[in-house]
């Protein structure tokens with residue numbers, strides 16, 4: 162049996178483009194060749210329309226569910242709407258972010274489906290089974306679990322764990338508006354209709370189907386909570402989950418002032434600065450720069466670990482097999498077991514030399 166695959170998105174959620182990329186990467190892994198994934202975008206107009214167009218860049222089919230009550234991502238409401246629109250035995254994907262963590266468990270109960278939270282890897286195991294890699298015990302162990310998904314599955318995926326599938330849809334062409342396919346009606350929140358002229362960058366492949374009327378035919382779900390407003394958390398200066406080259410600093414640096422050496426190196430390398438957890442605990446760096454199981458998951462091309470021992474909690478945040486270089490004073494440091502290249506030495510001596518080499522190389 163082929164399971165239909167759905168990715169759930171809230172237009173009012175944060176980091177929407179990253180979430181679309183994350184879920185399209187995860188969807189392409191689980192959908193296989195015989196089926197394509199559908200994105201379902203919940204929200205209020207006009208934001209839901211731009212979110213649908215963004216989703217079209219990576220999903221060939223997008224279901225739009227618009228209503229003013231969906232202005233904020235209310236998991237309780239969306240759980241009931243999902244029940245109305247999802248077919249039996251669906252594989253349902255969402256990000257392991259506050260919205261996904263709120264929505265996922267209850268939705269799995271509603272659908273009678275398996276719940277697989279915070280997945281780093283997903284694999285199909287033939288018909289009716291799926292395996293996933295998840296962190297358990299606060300990130301101390303990576304567990305590969307195998308689940309019977311005959312009745313469907315609700316899966317939350319770790320931000321940064323999946324990247325854009327290849328080949329991407331060409332979104333560079335400007336067209337006159339979204340292609341709205343099924344004409345289920347605008348629904349109460351509708352604004353983007355077939356034939357409407359909405360200028361913007363829209364892919365050619367994605368098809369938007371408006372499911373608003375169909376989903377709200379039974380009325381607005383009665384829910385217990387009322388979201389009054391959403392206050393965004395600070396994002397930090399740099400989003401290291403998108404960085405191509407990272408210079409990561411660990412406790413091998415003895416003072417916050419010494420980190421200036423790493424910043425200089427990062428600058429000549431064109432890299433962003435990241436760190437291990439002790440530097441965040443010491444308040445030398447902001448939390449948004451922390452790589453690891455309780456920090457960010459990154460997938461750069463190059464990762465330079467400076468004075469980092471290589472704990473599994475730190476390594477758990479490095480995905481996509483980057484070229485990993487390490488500098489550590491201890492030749493037996495675990496980081497050298499996973500590094501492609503290593504330098505045994507003091508960061509205070511090696512880092513300025515590396516900076517000089519890069520400067521000369523550039524000159």
Ligand SMILES: Cc1cc2nc3c(=O)[nH]c(=O)nc-3n(C[C@H](O)[C@H](O)[C@H](O)COP(=O)(O)OP(=O)(O)OC[C@H]3O[C@@H](n4cnc5c(N)ncnc54)[C@H](O)[C@@H]3O)c2cc1C
Pocket residue numbers: 299300301410411412413414436437438439451452453454455456457467468469470471472474475478488489490491494506507508509
């Ligand atoms: C539930 C939980 C979640 C966690 N989540 C994370 C997480 O998300 N991210 C994370 O990073 N950690 C996390 N940790 C902490 C983790 O277990 C390690 O303690 C941490 O990663 C160690 O950071 P470090 O490598 O910088 O420091 P250390 O382990 O102290 O290593 C410092 C390294 O620097 C080397 N060194 C010392 N002096 C120099 C020098 N002058 N020049 C060169 N090298 C030198 C040492 O040989 C050593 O290898 C978590 C822990 C728990 C329990």
